[in-house]
Amino acid sequence: MGFLREYFQRGSDDPEPLTVTAVRRVRFEEVDMLRIVWHGHYVSYLDDGRVAFGDRFPTVSYDRLRREMVAAPIVQLHLDYHSPLVFDEEMHIETTLHWADSLRLNFTYRITGGQGKLAVKGYTVQLMTDLEGRTILIPPDWVQAFRDQWRNGDLR
Amino acid sequence: MGFLREYFQRGSDDPEPLTVTAVRRVRFEEVDMLRIVWHGHYVSYLDDGRVAFGDRFPTVSYDRLRREMVAAPIVQLHLDYHSPLVFDEEMHIETTLHWADSLRLNFTYRITGGQGKLAVKGYTVQLMTDLEGRTILIPPDWVQAFRDQWRNGDLR
Amino acid sequence: MGFLREYFQRGSDDPEPLTVTAVRRVRFEEVDMLRIVWHGHYVSYLDDGRVAFGDRFPTVSYDRLRREMVAAPIVQLHLDYHSPLVFDEEMHIETTLHWADSLRLNFTYRITGGQGKLAVKGYTVQLMTDLEGRTILIPPDWVQAFRDQWRNGDLR
Amino acid sequence: MGFLREYFQRGSDDPEPLTVTAVRRVRFEEVDMLRIVWHGHYVSYLDDGRVAFGDRFPTVSYDRLRREMVAAPIVQLHLDYHSPLVFDEEMHIETTLHWADSLRLNFTYRITGGQGKLAVKGYTVQLMTDLEGRTILIPPDWVQAFRDQWRNGDLR
Numbered sequence: 001m002g003f004l005r006e007y008f009q010r011g012s013d014d015p016e017p018l019t020v021t022a023v024r025r026v027r028f029e030e031v032d033m034l035r036i037v038w039h040g041h042y043v044s045y046l047d048d049g050r051v052a053f054g055d056r057f058p059t060v061s062y063d064r065l066r067r068e069m070v071a072a073p074i075v076q077l078h079l080d081y082h083s084p085l086v087f088d089e090e091m092h093i094e095t096t097l098h099w100a101d102s103l104r105l106n107f108t109y110r111i112t113g114g115q116g117k118l119a120v121k122g123y124t125v126q127l128m129t130d131l132e133g134r135t136i137l138i139p140p141d142w143v144q145a146f147r148d149q150w151r152n153g154d155l156r
Numbered sequence: 157m158g159f160l161r162e163y164f165q166r167g168s169d170d171p172e173p174l175t176v177t178a179v180r181r182v183r184f185e186e187v188d189m190l191r192i193v194w195h196g197h198y199v200s201y202l203d204d205g206r207v208a209f210g211d212r213f214p215t216v217s218y219d220r221l222r223r224e225m226v227a228a229p230i231v232q233l234h235l236d237y238h239s240p241l242v243f244d245e246e247m248h249i250e251t252t253l254h255w256a257d258s259l260r261l262n263f264t265y266r267i268t269g270g271q272g273k274l275a276v277k278g279y280t281v282q283l284m285t286d287l288e289g290r291t292i293l294i295p296p297d298w299v300q301a302f303r304d305q306w307r308n309g310d311l312r
Numbered sequence: 313m314g315f316l317r318e319y320f321q322r323g324s325d326d327p328e329p330l331t332v333t334a335v336r337r338v339r340f341e342e343v344d345m346l347r348i349v350w351h352g353h354y355v356s357y358l359d360d361g362r363v364a365f366g367d368r369f370p371t372v373s374y375d376r377l378r379r380e381m382v383a384a385p386i387v388q389l390h391l392d393y394h395s396p397l398v399f400d401e402e403m404h405i406e407t408t409l410h411w412a413d414s415l416r417l418n419f420t421y422r423i424t425g426g427q428g429k430l431a432v433k434g435y436t437v438q439l440m441t442d443l444e445g446r447t448i449l450i451p452p453d454w455v456q457a458f459r460d461q462w463r464n465g466d467l468r
Numbered sequence: 469m470g471f472l473r474e475y476f477q478r479g480s481d482d483p484e485p486l487t488v489t490a491v492r493r494v495r496f497e498e499v500d501m502l503r504i505v506w507h508g509h510y511v512s513y514l515d516d517g518r519v520a521f522g523d524r525f526p527t528v529s530y531d532r533l534r535r536e537m538v539a540a541p542i543v544q545l546h547l548d549y550h551s552p553l554v555f556d557e558e559m560h561i562e563t564t565l566h567w568a569d570s571l572r573l574n575f576t577y578r579i580t581g582g583q584g585k586l587a588v589k590g591y592t593v594q595l596m597t598d599l600e601g602r603t604i605l606i607p608p609d610w611v612q613a614f615r616d617q618w619r620n621g622d623l624r
Contacts, residue, residue: 028359028374032184033191033243039542040185040515043508047340051400062340063400073552074507079545087189088363088375184515184530195386196355203352203496207556218496219556229396230351235389244519244531340500341508345555347501399501 007108007123014099015151022052022093026085036084042120046109049095059146072126079122089113163264163279170255171307178208178249182241192240198276202265205251215302228282235278241269259284319420319435326411327463334364334405338397348396354432358421361407371458384438391434401425475576475591482567483619490520490561504552510588514577517563527614540594547590553581571596
């Protein structure tokens with residue numbers, strides 16, 4: 001359980017990870033009586049990161065998944081807290097999708113506050129399932145197209 | 157906009173209001189940096205009040221409504237804040253359903269903290285709709301049965 | 313308790329209300345199992361409206377109040393729900409400060425969704441207190457300056 | 469990143485972990501449009517677990533820490549999701565404190581729903597700091613007393 005480790009190893013043949021950065025401010029109600037963001041609210045910030053990622057790469061957006069009748073439940077969540085954000089602080093949420101051979105979404109996150117100070121690092125693992133919760137093992141065409149583009153270096 | 161007013165008038169022929177009291181404690185994440193409960197969280201406490209009410213009078217529980225394919229959206233919400241609750245404080249949520257001639261749920265709430273000090277008073281108004289959001293005007297049988305019992309003094 | 317009423321009456325000598333509009337999107341976690349925004353989350357949207365108002369008129373920002381050792385607790389909150397917002401919908405939050413002869417902040421809100429459809433109207437009333445919760449009755453200089461500018465038509 | 473692993477290893481000389489179980493129900497607002505608890509709300513359930521633990525062993529309660537001017541910020545959080553909880557489901561939150569040679573709080577959690585089905589497992593790591601955020605390395609007397617009792621088997 002070391003801190004600061006890299007969460008996912010990149011295989012030698014894997015295409016480069018894809019990264020998107022979102023910006024938002026800490027809300028009043030997210031700050032606790034110690035005057036810092038309550039640790040649970042960072043899970044929302046990861047969500048904001050994935051929404052921004054889906055805006056840039058619509059194949060993995062909530063909207064596309066819903067239209068394709070696919071769910072992407074989170075099966076693992078991990079957060080390492082480095083320094084707390086405070087009320088009204090502007091943060092950058094860097095969200096990175098890592099290549100996986102199996103059909104899962106492996107995201108890492110890096111949240112920085114003012115002056116670029118590291119606040120939180122973490123990762124989530126999502127499976128893809130149908131609406132009854134059965135894991136999808138074979139990539140549907142629209143996912144395969146995304147993976148092909150990614151491998152061919154056509155996504156930036 | 158006076159404070160402390162009575163929210164719903166009782167008509168001379170109306171049966172007595174029904175009241176149920178729930179007890180809960182303030183959670184850490186509900187307290188803001190002024191060390192008091194953030195004003196928005198009281199809306200959750202009203203929900204807790206209605207859940208306790210539905211446990212006691214299952215006709216108006218979420219579960220019964222869902223099984224009957226009926227929704228009860230809140231169309232009006234009002235809160236008067238008297239004194240703030242603090243972390244870990246135990247509160248009593250007194251939830252009262254008032255008779256209405258039309259098919260709506262008129263609840264008032266009275267939340268008190270330690271030593272019975274008044275914290276918040278408020279009310280909500282809910283309509284009953286089908287799952288497409290169309291207002292139901294004629295009480296279904298199971299609602300009418302509840303209303304008859306209430307009028308006849310068979311609910312306590 | 314009529315719907316759609318005007319919440320605050322403007323006196324004949326009162327300066328025009330001040331309005332600021334904020335834009336945001338509905339978050340995933342704010343949507344309930346009926347696929348609409350849970351009614352309690354609109355309280356957060358009002359907060360977003362007031363933050364945008366404070367960005368435009370810093371005298372009433374959280375930050376200024378904090379530096380002046382003044383709190384502005386909400387003592388009354390009212391919401392009228394007209395139509396629900398759904399996941400990822402973009403909303404406009406129109407926040408209006410109304411003149412009051414006494415030292416209180418009377419805000420009204422009008423939240424519209426896609427195509428400008430009215431979602432929610434509401435108001436809040438805030439008192440100004442010191443950090444021990446004692447109501448401030450005489451406007452401090454920095455508040456009086458703001459009120460003078462407003463009355464003279466120097467705020468837009 | 470295997471699932472179902474044991475999170476903390478018990479050293480051969482370590483006293484037995486301490487476990488407390490809390491019970492609560494899923495709230496309406498915690499359920500998302502897929503009709504399951506949104507993954508971020510489980511962080512609140514861990515908090516409920518720790519509050520129940522502090523009720524049973526007051527040395528590690530929020531209240532005691534606050535009175536001693538000590539904070540216990542979470543520096544690591546991990547959740548493995550096994551099966552989702554649904555609206556109104558009753559859950560058991562089993563919270564276990566593991567012995568650590570250094571001055572940190574290592575908790576694991578096991579949340580089960582109806583029929584004892586495993587919903588979530590996870591852990592948190594907390595450091596102890598003074599109110600300026602400086603890590604405390606030497607146990608204060610009141611902590612040492614707790615550790616001595618624990619080691620001597622006087623805590624149950």
